[in-house]
Structures are given as structure tokens and as C-alpha cells.
Amino acid sequence: MQHFGAAYAIGVREDHEPAAALAARGLIMTLNQNSRFDEARVWAEAVTPIHRTARERIELSLVRTHLARLDLKLDEAQRHVDEAFALRATDEGAQAAAAQPKLDALLNTAYGDLLVTRDDYHGALPYYEQALQLQRDRLGSGHAGVIDLLVALAEAERLGGELAVARPHLEEALAAAGELGITLPNGWANLGELQTAADELEPALASYRRARETGPGGMFDAIISLSEAFALRRLGRAEDSRRACEAAIAGMAAELGADHPRTHDTREQCGQIEEVNAVEP
Known part of the structure; x- marks a missing residue:
């Protein structure tokens, strides 16, 4: 994050707007990844004037789409992605995208x-x-x-x-990632979900562990904990499932706040798991 901030400052100091705009988009994406959505919005608004070409404006709109989507502000995300497509449809945007x-x-x-x-x-x-x-x-x-x-x-x-x-x-993606030495935590998380759906529960837990070991932490870990809770419940490991749910709720609250929609959804899903655990012998 500091590198993007420094690059932005240099771009502004040297009056090189394209470099400053590129660094700003990198900074906003990094803030997104760290769930610092309010800060990311402030930056996105502040640096809009230095995004002058169609391509720069399209890319900023896409960054803002990603920001709003992660924060579950989906109407806002829709507006930004529609803006990006509208810019692409202009003559200037078509020229920017042609190459x-x-x-x-x-x-x-x-x-x-x-x-x-x-x-x-x-x-x-x-x-x-x-x-x-x-x-x-x-x-x-x-x-x-x-x-x-x-x-x-x-x-x-x-x-x-x-x-x-x-x-x-997914198997094609994981095989290619292995050849390139890419960790692909999202791939392992998705494999775990497929394995859970196929009732391959122990392999699913192994995939979730691999996703966690190679993932970015934070909200990603909370999502993995929730997936583990479902698999553990189906294995009949009620106490382990409960602990995984507690970790999921705590992780979401730490990243997004106790009242965020994602935290609320996680709490609801864990309540459903708890109900199943309560009625199972």
C-alpha cells in the first residue's frame, strides 16, 4: 500500500497524471482487498479528475465496481459497470479498447x-x-x-x-496453476465446495485447509471457516462445526463490522447450522 501511495505522490509531484492515476487505482484495489471500503471510496472520488482518457475512466469505473460489489452495494456497482460499458461504446472508448x-x-x-x-x-x-x-x-x-x-x-x-x-x-485451472507455481487459494476453496456437494467431506476439508494456507487471510479466512462449518456438520462433528462458525462470524465482524450485511448473512447461516446440529443425534 505504501508503494502505491509513494508512486502516486511522485506522479503528482512530477505532474505525470497517467502515472498518478495508475498508482491511485492500485492503492484503491489494495484498500478494497483489506476491506477498507470507506477509504477506498474517498480515494476514488478524489482521483477521478486525473482520469482523462476513455481507457483510464473505464479502468477507474471497473475499480469502483469491484469496490462497491465487495461492500455489497450492488446498485452502486451496477452504476459503475454500466458507466464502463457506456464509455467502451463511445468512439474514444472503442479506440482505446481496439488494441x-x-x-x-x-x-x-x-x-x-x-x-x-x-x-x-x-x-x-x-x-x-x-x-x-x-x-x-x-x-x-x-x-x-x-x-x-x-x-x-x-x-x-x-x-x-x-x-x-x-x-x-476447476481441475484445468489447478493443474495449470501447479505448473506455474501459483497457489490459487480461490481454486482450492471452490474445489472444497465441489467436494462438499459430492459428499467428499474429508477431501473437502483438506482443500479448505490448502485454501487457507495460501490465501490472503482476513475476510477470505472467515469465508473458509463458514465452508468448513458446513462440511464438519455433515461429518457429525458438531463442536468443531460450532467453533468454525464462531471463527467465521468473528472474522467477518473484525473485517467489516458487526452490523455489515455480510456479517449478518454469516450469522444467519451459522444459526441454520446450529439448528441442524441441535436436532441431529
């Missing part, structure tokens, strides 16, 4: 991510598929950008109930 299929891949990925957050899993699939094809054409199959999209596509397929389709995509 940058990466930008179109980012646009499609952002829309897919938002639809998944809105629980429209089937609606997300064409956006992820388009982004995946663009990235394969640009980068080849064994590239980190392709791997990330395979994981996102597999997650949407899994959540939409297409488990048989999701697993090969």
Missing part, C-alpha cells in the same frame, strides 16, 4: 462478477466465457489471467448447479 482485448476481458469479467454476487449465476456465464476466450487468444491457456477466469467460470457453474461442468474447468 487492448485485455480491457474487454476486464469489462466482461466485472459484469460476470456482479451477476454472481446478485445470484444470477447463469446470466454470468456468457460474460465469463467471452472474457475467457479473449484471454486465451491473448495469453494462451497456461497463463495466470486465464487460470483466474477458469476459477470464476467454475464458481458460477457450481453455484448454478452445473457441478459436472464446473469440475473440469
Whole structure:
């Protein structure tokens, strides 16, 4: 975070707006990853005037989409992603993106991510598929950008109930990540979910452990704890399941606050697990 702040300061001092804008977007993304959403919003608003080209404005809109989506402000996220697509449709935006299929891949990925957050899993699939094809054409199959999209596509397929389709995509991603030495915590977390759905509960717990060991911590760990709680419940390990739920709720509250919608949802899901544990012999 300090590096982005320093780079931004240098860009401003040297009157190099493109460099300052790039550093600012990196800083906002880092704040997002650390659940510091209010600070990220302040920065996004403050640096909007130095994003002058269509490409810069599109990329800032996508950063703001990601910020709002993580904070579950989905109408706000919708506005920003719509702004990005509208900018892309202008002559200036078309020129900016013509030589940058990466930008179109980012646009499609952002829309897919938002639809998944809105629980429209089937609606997300064409956006992820388009982004995946663009990235394969640009980068080849064994590239980190392709791997990330395979994981996102597999997650949407899994959540939409297409488990048989999701697993090969996820296995392709994990195999490619292994060859490149990429840890891919989201991939392992999704594999754990697929294994849980298939009643492969001990392997699922192993996948969740691997996700936690390689993940960023914070909110990610809280999400993993909730997944572990479900698997442990199905294994009949009621006390372990309860402890995992407590860790999930505490982790969400620490990251987002006790009254945040994500914390509330986690508390509700844990209440459902607790009810099942209470009635099971």
C-alpha cells in the first residue's frame, strides 16, 4: 500500500497524471482487498479528475465496481459497470479498447462478477466465457489471467448447479496453476465446495485447509471457516462445526463490522447450522 501511495505522490509531484492515476487505482484495489471500503471510496472520488482518457475512466469505473460489489452495494456497482460499458461504446472508448482485448476481458469479467454476487449465476456465464476466450487468444491457456477466469467460470457453474461442468474447468485451472507455481487459494476453496456437494467431506476439508494456507487471510479466512462449518456438520462433528462458525462470524465482524450485511448473512447461516446440529443425534 505504501508503494502505491509513494508512486502516486511522485506522479503528482512530477505532474505525470497517467502515472498518478495508475498508482491511485492500485492503492484503491489494495484498500478494497483489506476491506477498507470507506477509504477506498474517498480515494476514488478524489482521483477521478486525473482520469482523462476513455481507457483510464473505464479502468477507474471497473475499480469502483469491484469496490462497491465487495461492500455489497450492488446498485452502486451496477452504476459503475454500466458507466464502463457506456464509455467502451463511445468512439474514444472503442479506440482505446481496439488494441487492448485485455480491457474487454476486464469489462466482461466485472459484469460476470456482479451477476454472481446478485445470484444470477447463469446470466454470468456468457460474460465469463467471452472474457475467457479473449484471454486465451491473448495469453494462451497456461497463463495466470486465464487460470483466474477458469476459477470464476467454475464458481458460477457450481453455484448454478452445473457441478459436472464446473469440475473440469476447476481441475484445468489447478493443474495449470501447479505448473506455474501459483497457489490459487480461490481454486482450492471452490474445489472444497465441489467436494462438499459430492459428499467428499474429508477431501473437502483438506482443500479448505490448502485454501487457507495460501490465501490472503482476513475476510477470505472467515469465508473458509463458514465452508468448513458446513462440511464438519455433515461429518457429525458438531463442536468443531460450532467453533468454525464462531471463527467465521468473528472474522467477518473484525473485517467489516458487526452490523455489515455480510456479517449478518454469516450469522444467519451459522444459526441454520446450529439448528441442524441441535436436532441431529
